[in-house]
Amino acid sequence: MLEIDDLHVAVSGKEILKGLSLSIDAGEVHAIMGPNGSGKSTLSYVLAGREGYEITGGSIRYRGEDLAAMAPEERAAKGVFLAMQYPVEIPGVTTMNFLKTALNAQRRARGEKEVDALGVLRLVREKAKALHISEEMLKRALNVGFSGGEKKRLEILQMALFEPALAILDETDSGLDIDALKVVADGVNALRSPERAMLVITHYQRLLNYIVPDRVHVLYGGRIIKEGGKDLAHELEAKGYADIIREAA
Amino acid sequence: MTALVLPNRRVEDWKYSDLRNAIEPEAVEFAPVATWNVCLSGSVEQNDLPEIMPRAVHGQMGDMAASRAKFGLFLHVAKGQQGAADLQLANPGHGRALIVVEDDAALVLREHGRADGFTNLAVDIVLGPNARLKHIREAFRSEAVRVSDYALRLAAGANYRAHLADFGAKLSRTELHIALEGEGAQADLSGVSVLGDGGHADVTTRVTHASGNTQSTQLFKIIAGGKSRGVYQGKVSVAEGANGTDSRQTAKGLLLGERAEIDLKPELEILADDVKCAHGAAVGDLDPESLFYLRSRGLPEAEARALLMRAFLEDAVGEIADERIRAEVWSRVEAALAELSA
Numbered sequence: 001m002l003e004i005d006d007l008h009v010a011v012s013g014k015e016i017l018k019g020l021s022l023s024i025d026a027g028e029v030h031a032i033m034g035p036n037g038s039g040k041s042t043l044s045y046v047l048a049g050r051e052g053y054e055i056t057g058g059s060i061r062y063r064g065e066d067l068a069a070m071a072p073e074e075r076a077a078k079g080v081f082l083a084m085q086y087p088v089e090i091p092g093v094t095t096m097n098f099l100k101t102a103l104n105a106q107r108r109a110r111g112e113k114e115v116d117a118l119g120v121l122r123l124v125r126e127k128a129k130a131l132h133i134s135e136e137m138l139k140r141a142l143n144v145g146f147s148g149g150e151k152k153r154l155e156i157l158q159m160a161l162f163e164p165a166l167a168i169l170d171e172t173d174s175g176l177d178i179d180a181l182k183v184v185a186d187g188v189n190a191l192r193s194p195e196r197a198m199l200v201i202t203h204y205q206r207l208l209n210y211i212v213p214d215r216v217h218v219l220y221g222g223r224i225i226k227e228g229g230k231d232l233a234h235e236l237e238a239k240g241y242a243d244i245i246r247e248a249a
Numbered sequence: 250m251t252a253l254v255l256p257n258r259r260v261e262d263w264k265y266s267d268l269r270n271a272i273e274p275e276a277v278e279f280a281p282v283a284t285w286n287v288c289l290s291g292s293v294e295q296n297d298l299p300e301i302m303p304r305a306v307h308g309q310m311g312d313m314a315a316s317r318a319k320f321g322l323f324l325h326v327a328k329g330q331q332g333a334a335d336l337q338l339a340n341p342g343h344g345r346a347l348i349v350v351e352d353d354a355a356l357v358l359r360e361h362g363r364a365d366g367f368t369n370l371a372v373d374i375v376l377g378p379n380a381r382l383k384h385i386r387e388a389f390r391s392e393a394v395r396v397s398d399y400a401l402r403l404a405a406g407a408n409y410r411a412h413l414a415d416f417g418a419k420l421s422r423t424e425l426h427i428a429l430e431g432e433g434a435q436a437d438l439s440g441v442s443v444l445g446d447g448g449h450a451d452v453t454t455r456v457t458h459a460s461g462n463t464q465s466t467q468l469f470k471i472i473a474g475g476k477s478r479g480v481y482q483g484k485v486s487v488a489e490g491a492n493g494t495d496s497r498q499t500a501k502g503l504l505l506g507e508r509a510e511i512d513l514k515p516e517l518e519i520l521a522d523d524v525k526c527a528h529g530a531a532v533g534d535l536d537p538e539s540l541f542y543l544r545s546r547g548l549p550e551a552e553a554r555a556l557l558m559r560a561f562l563e564d565a566v567g568e569i570a571d572e573r574i575r576a577e578v579w580s581r582v583e584a585a586l587a588e589l590s591a
Contacts, residue, residue, distance in 0.1 A: 048545045051537070076547035088542045092560030098546075101556065106547035158546065 001026045001063060001197040002047075002166055008057035009039075009046050009222075015056065016042040018222035024215075026165070027194040031208055031233060032201045034219035035241045040201045041085065043219070044170040047199075048082035049075050062166065076102075077109035079165030083155035083172055090142040095154065098142045099124055103161055127160040131187050148175035149184075156187040167191070168199045173207035185210030205237035220245055253278050256309050265480040265512045266451040268310070271420040272394045276367050282318045283344030283368060289324075291332030293356065296323045298347055303402070305373040308424045308453070311398025314343045314371035321345030326354040328377075333357040341366040341393070347373045350380040352404075359574070362388040368395040376407035378431065383410045385574055387581065388423070390416040390448065398424040405431030405460070412569045413440030414578055416585050417448020417477060425454045429463035439468045439568035443585040444509070446475025454483040458521075462493035467500070470565040471513075472558055474505035474589045482514040485526065492523040502532035503561050505589060554590035559583065 002024045009017040016039045024030050034040050046053040047060065049072035060067040067075065090098070100120040107114055115123065124138065131153045143151050152172055159167050169188065173181055188211050192198070200211055208216070208230065216232040217224045220241070225248035226232065236244060255277060256262070257269035287295060298321045307315060321344060326332050328351045338344070341364040350356045354377070362368075376382055380403075388395065395418055403409055415421055427436050442450040456465045471479035481500040502511030513530035535557050543553035562582060569575040 048541075050541050050545075071550070072541065072544035073547050073549050073553075076545055082545055084542070084545075088536070088539045090539055090542075090557070090560055092563030093556060098543075101552075102543070102546040102548060105549065105552060109547065109549075162547070 002199070003061045004058070005061075006058035007046075007055065007060060009042055010054045010056050011042060011052060016222055017046070019058065020219070020223055022217060022224060024166075024197045024199060026197050028214045029192065029198040029200060029211065030215045030217065031213035032199060032217050032219050033203070033205070033233065033236055036203065038219045039222045040203070040219055041170060044082055044168050044201055047080065047168055048072060073105065073109070076162070077106045081159050081162055081164035081167045083152075083159055083167065083169045085171040085174060087143050087151045087155055089144045089146075091144050093142045094139055095142050096121070096124065096138040099158065099161060102158070106162060123161060124157070127157055130190065131157050131160075132183055133157055149177070149180035152176060152180070152184050153187070156184055160187065160191060165195065166197050166199070168201065170201045171203065172200070173202055173204060181207065182210060205233045208233045218244055218248075220248070262308065262453070265478065265482070266420060266422050266449065268394070268396070268420060268422075272367055277369070280367050280369065281340065281342040282320060283338060283342040283370065284340045285322055285344070285346075286337045286339045287322065288335040289332065292326060292330035293332035293334050294325045294327070296325065298323050298345060302347060303373060303375055305400035305402070306426050306428070307371055307398045307400050308426070310369050310396045310422070311371040311400065311424065314369045314398065315345055317343040318345035318371070321347070324348045324356075326350045326356045329353045331355045334359070336360045338362055338364040338368060340364070341368040344368065344370040346370065349375045350377060350382050352377040353379045355381040356383070358382060358384045360386040362386070362395060363391065364395070365391055365393045368393060368397075370397045372397065372399045374399060374401040376401065376403045376409060378404045379406040380404070381408045383571070385412045385569065385578070386414070386423075387578065388415045388418070388421055388450075390445070390585070391418050393418045394420045396422045396424075398426070400426045401436075402428045402430055403434035403436065406433045407431060408434070409436045411436070411438045411440070412578070413452060414582060415440070415442045415450035415452070416581070417442070417444040417450050419447075420449050422451045422453065427454070427456045427465070428459055429457065429465065430459050432460045433462050434460065435464040437466045437568070439565045440470070441562045441565050441582060442471040442479045443562075443582060443589065444471070444473045444477035444479050445585070445589055446477060448475070448477040451480035451482075453480075456483070456485045456496070458485070458487045458491045458494040458496065461491050463491060464495045465497070467498045468565050468568060469500045470562050471500075471502040471511050472505065472561065472586075472589065473502065473509035473511050476508040478509070479511045481512070482516070484516040484518065485528070486518040487521045487524050487526065489520040491521045494521060494524040494526070496524070496526045498528035500530045501561070503558065504532060504534055551590045555583070555586045558586045558590065
């Protein structure tokens with residue numbers, strides 16, 4: 001599904017990712033763990049196609065295609081979804097209208113029939129319930145005045161609605177209390193499927209108690225310095241990053 | 250005969266709208282008298298202008314129009330009556346109109362401006378006690394030079410709501426001189442200017458709180474793309490003794506390129522003690538984070554830009570209470586935005 005090979009990425013001329021390699025197959029959930037400044041967010045943004053992230057070396061292939069050559073909207077239409085750490089607030093656009101516009105933009109790009117307002121409403125309602133997202137929230141302006149937990153739940157709602165093939169979750173646990181974390185993790189787990197790959201990016205092991213990964217990669221200094229099964233997350237929690245970094249050095 | 254000197258950038262009030270630069274004095278000097286196509290419904294009477302006009306405070310061009318247009322349009326809604334009037338300029342030139350809405354009467358006034366050439370209108374509006382006027386004015390994109398100068402007087406309890414949409418012209422200037430003369434009179438003004446390459450739109454408001462417990466709100470949004478210029482200058486004056494005045498003034502601009510310019514100039518002059526007045530102005534660009542967010546959810550760039558621009562205008566257009574009229578204005582605004590974001 002996703003093959004990242006020796007990826008180098010610079011932001012404002014400064015190299016952040018320095019030869020990152022990673023491969024994820026359909027049906028797998030991988031976790032990327034790393035301390036602050038290791039390049040976690042850079043990886044998520046470069047996968048989603050944000051401007052200002054310059055690929056200076058290596059490649060990203062998604063389903064055999066060159067992901068880096070695609071515009072952000074093209075990636076979305078082809079099934080790449082990034083649940084952002086800081087979803088933006090957009091006054092003047094209702095959440096419901098945004099969901100409808102985005103869903104149909106993706107469908108249009110794929111040559112699929114658009115879903116009418118009522119159809120979108122049905123789809124959203126059904127998925128919103130499980131995530132404890134109220135009708136009232138959907139009528140409000142996108143993310144405006146939403147709590148941290150509400151914003152993260154809305155990201156997962158979008159993931160459920162768009163049904164991406166590759167979902168990247170960037171620090172989805174940050175700012176969540178344990179109850180909110182469970183709701184979000186349940187939402188994510190419900191979307192695990194043999195056709196879908198997920199990349200869970202996090203600083204803490206806590207989220208991985210609820211979203212149990214198949215593989216764990218430790219990112220440090222712009223490179224993967226250690227890989228392992230789900231137990232690696234526990235090891236990290238027990239030892240802290242410093243020990244792992246020392247061992248890898 | 251001395252040559253006519255048109256308002257120009259050396260005149261403070263016309264600093265951002267140089268009329269002298271936009272048109273030859275002869276075209277102004279020899280402009281004919283403007284006429285309207287009028288469509289009325291409900292209890293609105295149409296007559297010739299009366300011999301004696303009510304006192305009105307216009308700007309320089311409004312005074313000129315008033316002195317040059319020897320005939321014009323007079324609309325009248327009698328006490329307690331209701332009606333609607335649709336005005337469309339039939340022939341450009343100097344024009345004069347008087348609109349009187351008497352005690353407890355209500356009028357919905359719609360104007361559509363499409364005329365080319367030179368237009369200079371002076372419109373006097375008088376609202377009696379507790380009269381209500383909803384004024385929706387759309388000025389379409391054209392190569393015209395157009396000045397519209399409204400002078401309004403509001404008696405006690407009268408209510409004026411204005412909603413402007415200007416899509417730009419070679420020079421487009423709208424002046425609203427509003428005197429809140431009676432206790433409890435209220436004026437709510439909102440407007441959007443959506444300007445593409447070569448467009449200009451200037452909204453200049455002068456609101457005077459002459460009596461106590463009067464209220465005014467203003468919400469203006471300007472989007473300027475290409476080489477264009479959007480202007481808002483609004484002055485709110487609170488007269489001595491006009492206690493209990495409540496005034497809010499907001500103007501925001503969205504610049505889409507290096508060659509576009511937006512000038513916002515809110516002003517406040519307060520001579521009373523017990524008043525609530527707030528004003529704010531800000532100009533910015535489309536937020537790149539928001540743009541990326543929308544694109545990452547599948548919206549093509551042009552569509553994402555158009556959505557953000559629409560969102561920027563949402564509250565100002567949303568001031569139009571009538572759903573049907575609001576939808577009509579939105580459809581024209583969206584068409585203009587689609588052109589800007591293409």
